[in-house]
Amino acid sequence: MARESEPGLLLRRFPYGESSLIAHVLVRSGRRIHLMARGAFRPKSRFFGTLDLFDTLDLTWTTRPSSGLAELTAADVQVTRRSLCHDLARYRAAHAGLELVQLAAREGGREPRLFAALEGLFDHLGDPARQPGVERIAFNLELLGALGLAPALETCATCAKPAPAVEPGRAAFSAAAGGRLCANCAARERSQGVRVGTLPLEVLAGAALLLHTPAAERALLPSPPPKLFRELVDFVYCFLEYHLETRLRVRLPHP
Numbered sequence: 001m002a003r004e005s006e007p008g009l010l011l012r013r014f015p016y017g018e019s020s021l022i023a024h025v026l027v028r029s030g031r032r033i034h035l036m037a038r039g040a041f042r043p044k045s046r047f048f049g050t051l052d053l054f055d056t057l058d059l060t061w062t063t064r065p066s067s068g069l070a071e072l073t074a075a076d077v078q079v080t081r082r083s084l085c086h087d088l089a090r091y092r093a094a095h096a097g098l099e100l101v102q103l104a105a106r107e108g109g110r111e112p113r114l115f116a117a118l119e120g121l122f123d124h125l126g127d128p129a130r131q132p133g134v135e136r137i138a139f140n141l142e143l144l145g146a147l148g149l150a151p152a153l154e155t156c157a158t159c160a161k162p163a164p165a166v167e168p169g170r171a172a173f174s175a176a177a178g179g180r181l182c183a184n185c186a187a188r189e190r191s192q193g194v195r196v197g198t199l200p201l202e203v204l205a206g207a208a209l210l211l212h213t214p215a216a217e218r219a220l221l222p223s224p225p226p227k228l229f230r231e232l233v234d235f236v237y238c239f240l241e242y243h244l245e246t247r248l249r250v251r252l253p254h255p
Helices: 082-086 088-104 112-125 132-146 183-191 201-212 226-244
Strands: 002-016 020-027 032-037 056-063 070-079 170-174 179-181 197-200
Touching: 002 032, 002 070, 002 088, 002 112, 020 056, 020 112, 032 056, 082 088, 088 112, 088 132, 088 226, 112 132, 132 201, 132 226, 170 183, 170 201, 179 183, 197 201, 201 226
Parallel strands: 032 070
Antiparallel strands: 002 020, 002 056, 020 032, 056 070, 170 179, 170 197
């Protein structure tokens, strides 16, 4: 058996038998691992009260080459974030982050940017000065970047040249082509059967601002007007669902 230790974040957990727990965990190296916590529901268990969502945990486990399920041998709370459970908007935003990472993290893969993005989301949601809706949109864009799927928002996704408006206040855009398009590339994509629409320039500019603003400075950004916020939500979720090829269960409610 091999013994390993790493900080981790619980992605999901569910009971196994009468007293045990199976946990799907994203560890700091970017791996998704599945752990068996034997007797976790017993009051005297060494895991009792430690395997909570949103907390950063110090985990130790053993693995057998012949088994895909590792056995948890030690768990301690490194950072607790119980305040996320006391505010519905922040709780929903944190759960939505878990859902996305569950879809994006692959068994056997190593994507450390996913761990950093998810841990950062939890930390930012715990800051009362930050807007949970804004943090959630920014996290969704950061996750797309971690997967190599960030949309082109300022230049053409195909030729990397400027992509000015194709009609007043709107630019050509295609999720299948990777984002914003110039007029020539939009016409070429349409001729090849790719679906191309348009998006308001202010939506693309708002998404670019959230994507490129450092996390430490995002709390200083003004709240988007309700109409722009709704359009940002719709744009980001449609782009995510297209590339993840699924309908997300936890959607960000409109204000």
